[in-house]
Amino acid sequence: MSTTQPASGPVLLFPGQGGYDGVAFNRAARENPQIRAVFELIDPVTQEVCGRRLTDVLFREPPVELAQLLKDEPWVSQLAIYGTGLAAHRVLTDHGVRPSVLVGHSLGEITALVAAGAYSVEDGARIVLRRTSAIAGRDAGQGAMIALAASAARSRNLVALLENDALAVATENHDAQTVLSGPREAIAQVKAVAEQLGIGFADLDASFAFHNPTLAGAAPGFAAYVRGLAQLPLSVPVYSPITGRFYEDGESVADRLADHFTRPVRFATAVRFLHGRGERTFVEAGGRATLTSLVPKALLGHADDHVTVLSTLSVGRGNALRLPDTLAALRAAGLATHDGLDAVRRHLAPALSPDEFGAFWAQAGREVEDLVNRRLSVFRGPARDTASAPAEPTPVPVPVPAEAKIAAPEAARTAAPARPDRAEVFATVRALYAEALEYPEEVFTPEALLEAELGV
Structure with missing residues (x-):
């Protein structure tokens, strides 16, 4: 597979810690049956390994938020983030989105690999469960993570000043934000x-001190599994x-995933490379x-032209789910079809009505896809001469509309409820604070003391 030239599709980014929004998730799940279908593939794995179904935790009213998930067993939040990424990917691809590159942030790299076909959804869930248990065996819930409003170089100097081998740079998000991981007492010193x-x-909502040298002993057993x-x-x-x-064809993905235990995530460097x-x-x-x-922010001062950035299962201004506007922007740019599942x-x-077919597809879509793939294999045959097949048409890049630049379009939504509940209002306020103050959304919890903790 060639990775030297960009394709016409978008880069899909899969989040790690903090990548779950209960309000947006529940709203999107009501409108997109593919979301439940993905989690129903995960359920047998959690039932077998953990004795519980993940759907029983997530698909309920009122929406369950990440802070609540983190109070549960560690695997719950990790699989919620993993499954949400896959569900968003399924919705996007069902609408004809064909990404050029997949990129995962920490845990999200497992999601990206599953979305790219390296593992089944079920085996991806098993990998997440094994990763969680392996880290828990070393961390024992004593680790923490903190986001610093500082460059990676300045943060490394701070780590060196404290002379604690268990304290490390875990993530380099952009020139003004670096994440450290380590024992709680070391984080208190930071x-x-x-x-x-x-x-x-x-402070970040994280179950453990991820990407830390103290986890080295957990890597070999995880890789073997x-x-x-x-x-x-x-x-x-x-x-x-x-x-x-890029991952290379034929290399051991297991060994690369084991590297995650101790090596940092250099997200800013990745974004700059892909932009270049x-x-x-x-x-x-x-x-x-x-x-x-x-x-x-990663491209600030490193690129002169604009980029388009869009999100999916999140809530924006006006308490609107961003997914419909994202699909509209991708269609306008020629990066998605107009009807997605409705064409099927x-x-x-x-x-059948769209709702009836959606319910059918959530129940039997995977079976239909498998049947079609088997019939295609028979139709093509092992000796079919693919060289004579007509070449795929070369995609023509379509300029992205101005209204889709830099942030997801925030169209007025006439169907928004007149009196949103407390969770929906909080989600909107949290998004505004995160955008204005350049902190991750997950730090803005109902209990956060903005002046004392964040200097607001």
């Missing part, structure tokens, strides 16, 4: 020093912000809009 230096900081799962060829290029390169390669449209496939808020309905079952 806060004290940051206050003295006038560096802003915020993943090597026992069926690894398939990638159908879409996957770029790793951890290794700083010609990528201009970045879509976050998952909960919230954290990564798409980081992209312009009109061809296979025109007598």
Whole structure:
């Protein structure tokens, strides 16, 4: 698979820690049956390994938020983030989106690999479960993560000053935000020093101290487990912000995922590399809009032209789900079809309403897809001469409309409820604070003391 030239599709970004928004998730799930269908593939795995179904936790009213998930067993929040990314990917591809590159942020790299076909949805869930248990065995819930309003170089100097081998740079998001991980007592020292230096900081919603040298002992056993799962060829290029390169055909994905335990995520470097390669449209496939808020900041001072950044399962201004506007922007740019799943309905079952066909597809869509793939394999045959097949037409880049530049379009939504509930209002306020103050959305919890903790 060639990875030297950008394709005409967008870059899909899969979030890691914090990538879940309960209000947006529930609203999107009501309108897109593919979302439940993805989680129903995960359910048998969690039932077998953990004795519980993930759908019983997530698909309920009122919406369950990330802070609540983090109070549950660690695997719950991790699989919620993983499944949400896959669900967003399924909705996008059902609407004809064909990404040029998939990129995952920490945990999101597993999601990206599954979306690219390296593993089944079920085996991806098993990988997430094994990753969680392996880290829990080393961390024991004593680790924490903190976002510093400082460059990676300044943050590394702070780490060196404290002389604690268990403290490390975990993520380099952009020139003014770096994430550290380590024991809670070490993070407390970071806060004290940051206050003295006038560096802003915020605690992150994370179960453990990810990307930390203390996790090295957990990596070999994890890699051995993943090597026992069926690894398939990638159908879409996957770029790793951890290794700083594309995954190569035939390499051991298990070993690269094991590297995640101790190596940092250099997200800003990845964004700059892809931009230099010609990528201009970045879509976050998952909960919230954290990564798409980081992209312009990563490119600030490193690129002169504009990029398009869009999110999916997040709530924007006016308490509107961003997914419909994102699909509209992608259609306007020629990066998505106009009807998605409805085209399948009109061809296979025109007598059914969209809602009826959506319910059918959620129940039987995977079976239909498998049947079609088997019949195609028979039709093509092992000796079919693919060289004589007509070449795919070369995609013609379509200029992105001005209204889609830099942020997702925020069209007025006449159907918005007149009196939103508390969770919906909080989601809107949180998004506004995150955009204005350049902190990840997850730091703005109902309990956050904005003046004392964030200097607001």
